[in-house]
Amino acid sequence: MNTTHIVTVSAYKGGVGKTTVAMELAGALGAILVDCDWDRGGASGSWGAALSDGRLLRALLRDSPPRPLRRPGRPDLVPSSAGLAEWIGDPAIVAGRLRDWAEAWGRPVVIDTHPGAVPMTDAAWAAADVVVVPVGIAWPELRALEGLLAERATAFTLILAPNRVRDRAVIRPQLKALVNMARTYGVAVAPPVGDYPWLPRRRRRSALVLTPNPGRAVAAAAADFRSLAHKVEQALAVEAPELQKQAEVLEATHG
Numbered sequence: 001m002n003t004t005h006i007v008t009v010s011a012y013k014g015g016v017g018k019t020t021v022a023m024e025l026a027g028a029l030g031a032i033l034v035d036c037d038w039d040r041g042g043a044s045g046s047w048g049a050a051l052s053d054g055r056l057l058r059a060l061l062r063d064s065p066p067r068p069l070r071r072p073g074r075p076d077l078v079p080s081s082a083g084l085a086e087w088i089g090d091p092a093i094v095a096g097r098l099r100d101w102a103e104a105w106g107r108p109v110v111i112d113t114h115p116g117a118v119p120m121t122d123a124a125w126a127a128a129d130v131v132v133v134p135v136g137i138a139w140p141e142l143r144a145l146e147g148l149l150a151e152r153a154t155a156f157t158l159i160l161a162p163n164r165v166r167d168r169a170v171i172r173p174q175l176k177a178l179v180n181m182a183r184t185y186g187v188a189v190a191p192p193v194g195d196y197p198w199l200p201r202r203r204r205r206s207a208l209v210l211t212p213n214p215g216r217a218v219a220a221a222a223a224d225f226r227s228l229a230h231k232v233e234q235a236l237a238v239e240a241p242e243l244q245k246q247a248e249v250l251e252a253t254h255g
């Protein structure tokens, strides 16, 4: 994976698994997780970092890369700042800063986003090489997804990530609708992540994919998130052969 790739996790709907997916993707990709959601219950909270930590806001104001927090078993994290709620930055400028930081860190970056239509979320979209959209397989969620695709599928590289998928026989019509929608809009669909009822009750703060000696349940869930991460890596790698092809064409024309 190109070291400076940015993966944004976002959706028009709340509660679809953005934060969960962002934590696991960051863990699986060895990325720095930047938490751009200042609400309680976001990645900083699940990681164990305080929202009074102002480093993200300070870094945005000063335009210098923030130093990520490190703990074993958790992705490196730039925690969110409560002050971001009142902060209105220009999304294009903020996107440029996020890209500069990725460059300075020399690491891939995963961004967790606020579910609202806020400038910070727009910035995270604008900075992204790929946007991962977690989606529940139920009609209201699919309708919300259609709105997102109609507005954004042409301008962004999207991966739809079915999450909390259980009993495929029962939800076959919804799954079919999702695949059709993805085809219509020309976007990729990742292998589904299962529904793990113990996950919301889990006390440990480690990412599933980074848990040493996981039990059978954690290992199964971690495997799902690794498959999703693999799909993301594949999407990001598409650029490489194209560049290679361009280089070959140039070489041929210049002798």
Ligand SMILES: Nc1ncnc2c1ncn2[C@@H]1O[C@H](COP(=O)(O)OP(=O)(O)OP(=O)(O)O)[C@@H](O)[C@H]1O
Pocket (backbone or CB within 6 Å): 013, 014, 015, 016, 017, 018, 019, 020, 021, 037, 041, 042, 113, 114, 115, 163, 164, 165, 193, 194, 195, 196, 197, 198, 199, 200, 201
């Ligand atoms: N695959 C899964 N299996 C079981 N529970 C899950 C799964 N993915 C997420 N959850 C649970 O669903 C709830 C919402 O997940 P999460 O906080 O990641 O969503 P979100 O989209 O970030 O929400 P918000 O819009 O509030 O930021 C959490 O309790 C989480 O543990």
Ligand SMILES: [Mg+2]
Pocket (backbone or CB within 6 Å): 018, 019, 020, 037, 041, 042, 043, 113
């Ligand atoms: Mg969240």
